[in-house]
Amino acid sequence: MGFLEILLEAVYPSGIYCISCGSMIDSSRDYALCDSCMERFHWVGAKTCDVCGKILADDYGHRLCWDCRQFGHDFDKGYTCVQYGLLERGVLMDYKYRGKSYIGRKLGQILYDRMEAEDVEYDLIVPVPMHERRRADRGYNQAEVMARVMAGKKNVPCAQGMLIRKKATEAMKGLGFVERYENMQNVFAVSPENHYTIAGKRILLVDDIYTTGSTLDACSRVLKEAGAAAVYVLTFACGANVPPAEMRQHL
Secondary structure (H helix, E strand, O other), X not given: OOHHHHHHHHHOOOOOEOOOOOOEOOOOOOOOOOHXXXXXXXXXXXXXXXXXXXXXXXXXXXXXXXXXXXXXXXOOEEEEEEEOOHHHHHHHHHHHHOOOOOHHHHHHHHHHHHHHOOOXXXXXXXXXXXXXXXXXXXXXXXXXXXXXXXXXHHOOOEOOOOEEEOOOOOOOOOOOHHHHHHHOOOOEEEOHHHHHHHOOOEEEEEEEEEOOOHHHHHHHHHHHHOXXXXXXXXXXXXXXXXXXXXXHOOO
């Protein structure tokens, strides 16, 4: 644990309050979630999309989610931990926009345990990068905090400087599938000093949330172009398996 993590632990002890509802808990809870929130979170179950890992309902009649039945992806396989609901949204909002970076240590533990349940080997963990201006405003990259936790537990490198974000983009909220795809064109690049380390490597790409996959696809494309043997993607949360709004009106 680094100095910043030690300081955060002293200011915000991770074993006292639930990261979701704020109720008091004991220090034995790895994820800092109370019993009620643990039960109410929409955890990944047995049925997930074979491509992106989005959570599927038991009575859903396909092996692929709606998006993956319509569109291809540039990564090899995706995994997630929870479906994005009200409680999950609250935790991510606190983590990303309310300065509670310590929550990332708990989410990193959840991500690590999720991948330990899968038969997947990877050589590097790469967090999705933020634009420097946005990172300076927030003070941290939420994907990087989680990725560092995973790397320490798995004993594999966290290559936080491997991908760079060349330009800022407009917020994805409210954008449709095509708009999201266009918004991510020519946004990411592999840093020149890291090109030689990618060839033949199996990479786990980490982010906080998966919606349509446009950001993760854009990152995966440049990693594959640089010689990555495989790119797996892992997020804490994913959107629901429903058609985009612009398509639902035609169904």
